[in-house]
Amino acid sequence: MNTFGTLFKVSIFGESHGNSIGVMMDGVPAGIKLSEEDFLDDLDKRKPKALGTTPRKESDYPHIISGVFNGYTTGSAIVVTFENNNVNDKDYSNLVTQPRPGHSDYTASVKYKGFNDYRGGGPFSGRLTLGFVVAGVVAKKILKNINITSELVSIHGNTNKNEFEEEVYKAMENRDSVGGTIRVTAHNVEKGLGEPYFNSVESCVSHIMFSIPAVKGVSFGVGFSGEKLYGSEYNDLIIDEEGTTRTNNNGGINGGITNGNDIICNVFIKPTPSISHPQETFDFKKNEISTLEIIGRHDSCIALRAKVVVESALAIALADLYLIEKAYK
Amino acid sequence: MNTFGTLFKVSIFGESHGNSIGVMMDGVPAGIKLSEEDFLDDLDKRKPKALGTTPRKESDYPHIISGVFNGYTTGSAIVVTFENNNVNDKDYSNLVTQPRPGHSDYTASVKYKGFNDYRGGGPFSGRLTLGFVVAGVVAKKILKNINITSELVSIHGNTNKNEFEEEVYKAMENRDSVGGTIRVTAHNVEKGLGEPYFNSVESCVSHIMFSIPAVKGVSFGVGFSGEKLYGSEYNDLIIDEEGTTRTNNNGGINGGITNGNDIICNVFIKPTPSISHPQETFDFKKNEISTLEIIGRHDSCIALRAKVVVESALAIALADLYLIEKAYK
Amino acid sequence: MNTFGTLFKVSIFGESHGNSIGVMMDGVPAGIKLSEEDFLDDLDKRKPKALGTTPRKESDYPHIISGVFNGYTTGSAIVVTFENNNVNDKDYSNLVTQPRPGHSDYTASVKYKGFNDYRGGGPFSGRLTLGFVVAGVVAKKILKNINITSELVSIHGNTNKNEFEEEVYKAMENRDSVGGTIRVTAHNVEKGLGEPYFNSVESCVSHIMFSIPAVKGVSFGVGFSGEKLYGSEYNDLIIDEEGTTRTNNNGGINGGITNGNDIICNVFIKPTPSISHPQETFDFKKNEISTLEIIGRHDSCIALRAKVVVESALAIALADLYLIEKAYK
C-alpha cells in the first residue's frame, strides 16, 4: 500500500533508524539521462539550513542501485537508497511510554501491535521524504516541458513575507513551532491530463500531497478563500482560442482535467508536533497525564524545508498523469 | 481509471443524457441485507428541494441489476443503474461553440478530441453523484459501527447559519451562485485504519472528495486555520488510556492513521459555474470573446445538496480502509 | 477483484438468473467507431449451434448504456448489458443440497456463506463470457493491426480433425462430455509489448485465459510438448534483421516481451462438468454419497463454442499491453 501511481509508480521504504531508507521508481521510460549527481541540487534544498530548521549535519548521498546503465535509465525499476549512518543508540522507548502528541507514536503502536520501529518515528520520520525528492527529480525529467515552482505564502497565518523570519524566531524562542502554507505551481502544462472522478488531477495531486507528513490541507486555485466569490467572479473566463483564462481561480483544472493554464495547489503544513515546550499528555506507563518535554533540537517550521518536497509530489503526480494520457492519445 | 478503492472498489459510469448512469461496487462481503429501498433515504437527501436548488423534477429510482439475491449481497459485483428518462432533445452544441467557463466543456472537448458526450455535461454532470450516494449506503453497511454526519459550516464565506438563506437568496436574485464549506465527521471510528504515506487516511479521503465535481479544497481537523496555532496549541494532548485527545485539531488522524477520535474533514464546494448571469467568454465559432447567458434554472448553491454526497464519499473511503485493516489484523 | 487490466480495464458482472449480466470497459480511447451491431458477429460465434452444444434458444442483444455517443466512443466507461430474459423459475436448491462435482456449487456456497446466487451457477455461469466477447470486440478495435485467429487442435486427446465430430457424438451418446484444446494466434503483433516478470505477456495472457470458466491449462508456442526438444532445437533462430525466427517454439515471446512473430497460446478446456450421466457424489442434506443425475440438455463439448471467447481474452490482454507500451514509447 506504499505505492503511488499507475504507470509511474513510486514506492518509499525504510525506517529512520534502520539500515537504509529509499525509493523505488517503476515505469520510468528507458533512455532518460540520470546520475546520482542529478539528485543533489534538490536534496540540498531539503536540507536544514534556514532559520528554524534543525542544525543537525546530514550527509545523505543517494545510491542508485538499479535501473541506470551507462548514465541512462534502462526501463527497469530504479531503486535509490540512503544509508542511515548517523543513527545514535539512545533509548527511544519513551515514545511508547508517553507518545508525543500530534505524532504517529500512538497510532503506529496500536496499528502495528507494538512491533513498529518507533526509534525516531520509524517509517513516519520526515527523513522518508528524501524519497519524494528523488522521485521528483525523475518525474521532472519525464515531464520535460513542465516547470514547477513554489513559494511560502504564509507562516503562522501571517502573509507578510517580511515578517516570516520573525514568526519563526518567536516560535523558536518559546521552544514552540509554527505552520505555514506553500503554494506550488506547475507552468507550461499540457491540456487534457487527468480524468473525471477518481483520476481527477485534484484527486491524484491531493492524494500524494496528503502523503507528505504534516500536510493537513490541500486546495486548488484560490482555494477555500474562493468561497467569498460569487460564481460570476469565480468562473475563469476564456479569452482566446488557446483556452487561456483571464483569472485562474480553478487552478488550471476543470472537470478534473488540466485546461492548459498553470496548475496552482495550496498545501498547508501544520506546526511540527516535535517541540521541547512542556506538554501535559498521557503517560501509558504511569497511567496518568504527565508533563512531556521532548529533548533535542527541532525544526521550528518544517514548512521552510518542505517546499522542494511539495514540488516533487506535484511532479510525481503529473508524471503519472502524463504517461497515462500519452497512452490514450 | 474511474475506479476508487483497493478492496471495496467503486466505479461510476454513464453520461447525463445517455441511456443510463450507474455505479458498480466490487468487493462487497456476502450476506449484507440490501434492497433498492435502502437507497431511497439518502437519494432523497440529494434531491433538489431546498432554497437555491434546481426545482426540476427527478424521479430517479435505483435498479439493482446484479449482486443481490433473496435480499442479501451475494459477494459478486453489485451494479445499480438509473435510467435517464427526462432527457430532452434540445441542441447542446452551443457548449462546444462557447464552452461554459468553470465547467469541463472545454477540457473535455480537448481531451476527448470532440468525441465526448457534451449534452448536459455528459459524464461530468452532477447527476453522476447518484452513484456516490448508492455506494455510500453500501459502505455504511460495511462499516457497521461508524456513524457519519455533516453540516454546512459556511456559505459565501459567511459562518452565521442564520444568514445562509439570505446569502443564497442574494445570489439567486443576481442569477448568480455561491459556494460553501461542508464539515463531515465520522464518529465511533476504529483505531488503526490507514497507513503512512500513500495509503494515509487523508490521502484516500481527499482522493475521493476531490472526485466530487466542484470540490476545490479539502482539509482535516482545524484545517488551514490551524496555521494560526503554535505547535503547543495545535498538538492534541492525549488524556486517557483510550487515546482520547483533549482537542481534535488533527481531525482524528496521526501519521495517516486513525487515532480513535472523530475524523473531521472540511470540504469546500465552489460556487456552481452554471449561472445565467451574462459572462464575457470566448466563442470558438465566432473566434472572439462574446456574451454567454446560460439559459434554464440552476442551483444557486450546490453545497446545499452536496452534504449527502460528501458523507457518502467519506463512507466509501473508510469502508475500503476498514476491509484492508481487517486483512492485516 | 473482478477487473482485468491496467489501462484497458474490463470488469464483468451479473448472475445467470438475476436481472442482467454485462461488462464495463474503462480506458477505451475516445473516437473509436462503435455500435451495438459491431458485437453481433462475435456474439453469434459463441452461440450454441454446432453438434454437441446446447440447442437452447438465446436471443441475447447487447445494450450499450454508456460511453458511446453519435456512433463513437466518448472516452468514458462503456457499459454493455444483456438482460436475463429466459430465466425459468424452477427450483435450484438441489445445487446446494448436492453440489455438482467439478462445478463451483460447493466452493461458492462455502466462500459466500450460502448467500451466493446459486441459480444456474449464478456468477459462475458460462453466460458471463458474453462480457469477454463484447470486450474482445472493443479490444480488437484498439489493436487495429493485430489479427487474432484460433483453431481447435484436439478433442478428447484426438488431434485428427476428421474425428472431432465422432468424439463429440460418442460423448453425447453416453450423456457425457469431452474437453479440447484451442490454439489461439495473434498475427502482425508489434514488437516490445509486455515486460519482464509480473507484466510478462505470458503472465497477462494466462491470467485472463484462466479467468474463463473450464480452462485448466495454458501454454505458449510448442507448449508442454516442447519438453521433448533439446535447447538447440527449441531455440528459435533469428533469420533476418526484422527479428523473424525460423521456428516459433517460444510463441512469439522472449523474456516476457513480444518479438514480432505470431503469439501462439494453447488453451485447454476441460470436459464440461454438467453431464446427465449419473454420478455418485455427496448429498449434504442426506449426509451421504448419493446418485446425482443432472437433468436438462448440456453442451457435450464447450471447447467448440469457446473459440471466440479465447480469442477475445487474448485481444483484451494485448489491448492493455498495447496501451501501456504506447505510454512508454
Added chain:
Amino acid sequence: MNTFGTLFKVSIFGESHGNSIGVMMDGVPAGIKLSEEDFLDDLDKRKPKALGTTPRKESDYPHIISGVFNGYTTGSAIVVTFENNNVNDKDYSNLVTQPRPGHSDYTASVKYKGFNDYRGGGPFSGRLTLGFVVAGVVAKKILKNINITSELVSIHGNTNKNEFEEEVYKAMENRDSVGGTIRVTAHNVEKGLGEPYFNSVESCVSHIMFSIPAVKGVSFGVGFSGEKLYGSEYNDLIIDEEGTTRTNNNGGINGGITNGNDIICNVFIKPTPSISHPQETFDFKKNEISTLEIIGRHDSCIALRAKVVVESALAIALADLYLIEKAYK
C-alpha cells in the same frame, strides 16, 4: 509494472551486473518473526550444485534493509537486497550484435531502444529469482498452516525418475540443454480462497508462474492430459461433508476458488536457451546469419534448480489471496 499482488505486494528489482538486485515486500502484517537467516535454507535450494547446474560460486547473502525491527516484521515495507559482487568486467556487447536465440537479448534491445543493461541478461537474469525465494519465505510465514512441496515429474519428456540424471548428462555432453516439468502442491489449503474470473486462483497462480523466466506452460490438476478423460471421469466426486474429493483432477480449485483439497499446479520449464552448442542465428552487425557459440559454463537443466522458485511463487500468490479472503470474511 513489476509488482505482483493486491495486499501482499511483491516487487523485484535489479540487473545481473548492476550494483544490487532485490525484492520489496509490502503488506506484510506486523509481528511475524523474521531474520536474514530465515532465508538461507530456501536460498540454498536454489543454488547450483546438482548435476547439470552451473558450478559457479555464489555467495549471496540477503540483507534486510527495512521492515524488520527486534527480529519481527514492523508492518512497513520489507526490502531485501543482494549485492552483485562477482561481476566481471568482460565485454557483453556481443549480446547486442548477435542476440542469443530464445533469450530476451533481442526483445529487450527493441523495447528499451538499446538502453537496457544487457550485461548477463540484465534484469532478465535468472539471478532475479532470488527475490522470488525471499518473498516466498515471507509468504509461507503469512500462510502459517499451508505447506508447499514440489517434485520434478519429467525431464526431456521422460517421466522415469531413474533416468533423469542420464537425460541431463546426455544434454551436457552435447553442450545442449533439456527442459522439465515441476509439479508443485499446496497442502492443507483453506477453502474459499480466490474468486470467479479475474481473481481466480488459477489466474493469480499462473500470472506469477509465468513471471519466472523460462516457464512456458502452466496447468492445474491433471493438466492438459485431462483432455483424454470424459467428464464423468474428470469430475471430482465429493465424498464427505468436508468437501474431500475422490480424485483431484481439478487441482483443488473449482470456479476459481479453493475447495480444500490440495492445489496442484504443473509448470513447464523450457530447455535453457544458453547453450554452447553452435547456433546459426542472425548477426545484426554483419547483417547476416552467422554461427554463435555461447562461451562459459551453463546450466544444462534449470528445472533442477527451479523447484524452490516455483514453490515460492505459489506461496506468494496464495499469501495474497489469503489476506484478501481474510478481509471479506
